[in-house]
Amino acid sequence: MSFPDGAPPGVRLVGLTKSYGRVLAVRGIDLTIGAGQTVALLGPNGAGKSTTIDAMLGLSRPDAGTVEIFGRTASEAIRAGLVGAMLQSGQQPEYLRVREVVELTASYYPRPRPVQEVLELTGVAEFADRWATRLSGGQSQLVRFAAALVGDPDLLVLDEPTAAVDVAGRNDFWRVMREVARQGKTIVFATHYLEEADAFADRIVLLARGRIVADGPATEIKALAGTRTIRATLPEVETGRLTALPGVTSAQRHGETVILSCADADTALRALLSGYAAARDLEVRGGSLEEAFLELTDDQQDGAPGDPAEVPSPVADGAETAGVNS
Numbered sequence: 387m388s389f390p391d392g393a394p395p396g397v398r399l400v401g402l403t404k405s406y407g408r409v410l411a412v413r414g415i416d417l418t419i420g421a422g423q424t425v426a427l428l429g430p431n432g433a434g435k436s437t438t439i440d441a442m443l444g445l446s447r448p449d450a451g452t453v454e455i456f457g458r459t460a461s462e463a464i465r466a467g468l469v470g471a472m473l474q475s476g477q478q479p480e481y482l483r484v485r486e487v488v489e490l491t492a493s494y495y496p497r498p499r500p501v502q503e504v505l506e507l508t509g510v511a512e513f514a515d516r517w518a519t520r521l522s523g524g525q526s527q528l529v530r531f532a533a534a535l536v537g538d539p540d541l542l543v544l545d546e547p548t549a550a551v552d553v554a555g556r557n558d559f560w561r562v563m564r565e566v567a568r569q570g571k572t573i574v575f576a577t578h579y580l581e582e583a584d585a586f587a588d589r590i591v592l593l594a595r596g597r598i599v600a601d602g603p604a605t606e607i608k609a610l611a612g613t614r615t616i617r618a619t620l621p622e623v624e625t626g627r628l629t630a631l632p633g634v635t636s637a638q639r640h641g642e643t644v645i646l647s648c649a650d651a652d653t654a655l656r657a658l659l660s661g662y663a664a665a666r667d668l669e670v671r672g673g674s675l676e677e678a679f680l681e682l683t684d685d686q687q688d689g690a691p692g693d694p695a696e697v698p699s700p701v702a703d704g705a706e707t708a709g710v711n712s
């Protein structure tokens with residue numbers, strides 16, 4: 387489907403904030419997703435992906451901020467049949483066959499796709515006559531997928547859609563999703579996997595500790611994840627001086643150990659050795675996504691009231707940090 391110029395974005399979140407008791411799960415998220423975009427919400431456990439998705443779907447009321455879906459409130463958009471969702475939790479209904487679950491979902495939408503077509507497209511047809519409660523985890527996910535698609539919604543919101551799905555099932559899933567994206571639908575999905583986000587999304591929004599810590603095309607986010615770090619024992623040198631070394635983007639100190647995050651680890655290592663002969667126990671590590679998450683989260687240690695006390699800090703108490711980039 388095509389959208390006229392000036393049409394409202396698929397999703398607009400402004401200042402979205404949500405806490406559960408003392409845990410600030412989402413802290414002022416601003417996010418605009420153009421109609422027709424495919425966006426991955428990527429982040430580690432507890433980053434706030436599901437909380438953001440639940441707010442987008444009107445399943446939970448934010449403490450502050452607004453949610454707009456195609457210029458309407460979430461509940462208006464859902465009532466108008468504009469949204470299809472695939473959530474992590476939720477049991478299949480009892481006493482219904484798989485086909486009936488999908489038929490029931492179709493009945494909620496003004497212009498659903500033919501049920502049989504969707505059953506075949508999603509690979510659900512082969513077990514459509516089974517009881518919906520008697521399925522494997524992966525099959526159950528596929529039924530949720532069929533239910534999300536059958537209403538032919540303009541916005542698809544998928545929370546970790548391939549969790550529990552085997553490799554073949556994942557490939558089929560993403561093949562169908564590519565087709566849906568080609569039809570101009572807006573797609574938002576949450577995932578832990580950079581590879582999945584990279585393969586499928588136009589844009590990756592990286593969440594950590596309830597905030598957006600990076601937002602851009604997959605290539606940009608991959609570059610962040612590719613950051614290498616140098617560890618060394620080097621007492622009595624200020625982190626600010628280490629951050630100034632060529633190839634270094636940030637430096638942290640933990641006791642006598644310094645950790646340098648590097649855009650160019652080779653150049654940084656040479657500069658470190660020539661500038662600080664006392665540096666020893668050198669170690670160069672390839673950047674993992676987890677490290678990138680942690681690095682990007684470091685500058686979120688602002689001690690704002692309500693910071694989730696239950697969430698452990700990635701930086702040891704008393705650690706000194708300088709020049710952390712985001």
Ligand SMILES: Nc1ncnc2c1ncn2[C@@H]1O[C@H](COP(=O)(O)OP(=O)(O)OP(=O)(O)O)[C@@H](O)[C@H]1O
Nearest residue numbers: 406409411429430431432433434435436437438694
């Ligand atoms: N119903 C709830 N009650 C209390 N705390 C909650 C609840 N739901 C989420 N949280 C907390 O809010 C924070 C964000 O959780 P959320 O589920 O949004 O993260 P996520 O990025 O989806 O994580 P995951 O990848 O593990 O699903 C976490 O600290 C989590 O423990």
